Amino acid sequence: MLQSWLWDCGLKLEPEDPGDDVTVSSQGGDWLLDQRLNVGWELLKFGAGLQESAVQYVPPDLLQTWMRLETEGAHPDADEEFLLRLAAVQENRRKVIVQKLDKAAVVLMPVYCSEHWTLVVVQKVGDEVLVEYRDSLQTASEESWQAAAKALKVLKGWELPRRCNTAAQPPGSALCGAFVLSWMEQVCRKLCLNEPACSMGWPNAALWSARTWTVSKMLKKEQDKQIAEAKALQLKNEAIRKKQKAVDEKNLKKQEQLEKIKGKVEASAKESWLKVPAGKPCLENLSKEGQLDVADKENTGQGSCSRCRWGDVGCLNCSGAKALKYWLKKEGFYDEF
Structure with a gap:
């Protein structure tokens, strides 16, 4: 389960993974990051058994990236390509967000602006779309409201009302993220699980501060384990590759040596074959006189003399083979003459 949460929240699973490192939140729940809101949503979805057909969650990192490019535009030095x-990427982001806004009866959309979290809740009742906005500051952030209102207007053409909540975080605190998670749970309990609106009591940050702290520690431990296992596997595979490389190099060297030996053997065999041993009974070892006589008989042609013209056996006057045998015996290559 924790591994799937790491994956779904875009957190790192391997040493070279481009995902984020898990950072453990403070016990007080101050300054929650978008990764903790994503993890908080996974915990809420798992704990309440929520279905995507009933409620959709717009990841704040996706929304922030889309909003920032819409507001600031691309870098002035960017080329046309x-x-x-x-x-194309920006259009794809917009389509994903719009799809989430259209898909379910309840949509939760945390908005981050000026280092402050607010929450947009969209509820569909028949053909009617109800939009709520929550801001936990004592005095609502105008900049956050304008950013959320602009995003909703551009994405769907919907108007964003002013905040509907009266509960607020303590002055000077940074618990806005924990309040957003608390409101998300409250909305899901009321609209998806049909519980009373007051089932969680008065909104406060303590519950989700403790949850995010506990879960982030568990995820950090799981991430460290996954990265350690991935590193160990990487080292093991590297050792196997090095060993195999050494074996391949050894085999190649051995093959090269065998090729050299083979070449030497073949050259030696060819040389031995071409070189006629001194004592070998053959034409090459006959005297010059014997070689000329045998060649003469070969040229005459077997059976061409007057003595052998009616047969094909040949004699010493017309058979090269018989002449060769004669001279070999004559010059001592055979014991018998």
Whole structure:
């Protein structure tokens, strides 16, 4: 389960993984990051058994990336090719967010602006769309509201009302993320599980501060374990590759040595074959006179003399083979003459 949460929240699973490192939140729940809101949503979805058909969650990192590019635009030094690719990516982000807004009866959309978390809740009742906005500051952030209102207007053409909550975080605290998670749970209990609106009591940050701290510690431990296992596997595979490389190099060297030996053997055999031993009974070892006589008989042609013309046996006057045998015996290559 924890591994799937790491994956779903875009957190690192391997040493070279581009995902984020898990950072353990403070026990007080201050300054929650988007990864903790994502993990909080996974915990809420798992604990309450929520189905995507009933409630959708817009990941804040996706929304922030889309909003930032819409507001600030691309880098002025970007070339045309990069701008075209960026436009395609931005359009894909917009489609994903719109799909989530259209898909379910309840949509939770945390919005981060000016280092402050707020929450947009979209509820569909028949053909009617109800939008709520929650801000935990004592005095609502105008900048956060404008950013959320602009995003909702551009994405769906919907108007964003002012905040509907009266509960607020303590002055000077940074518990806005924990309040957003608390409101998300409250909305899910009321609209998806049909519990009373007051089933959780007055909104406060303590519960989700403790949850995010506990879960982030568990995820950090799981991430460290996954990365350690991935490193160990990487080292093992590297050792196997090095060993195999050494074996391949050894086999190649051995093959090269065998090729050299084979070449030497073949050369030696060829040389031995071409070289006629001194004592070998053959034409090459006959005297010059014997070689000329045998060659003469070969040229005459077997059975061409007057003595042998009616047969094909040949004699010493017309048979090269018989002449060769004669001279070999004559010059002592055979014991018998």
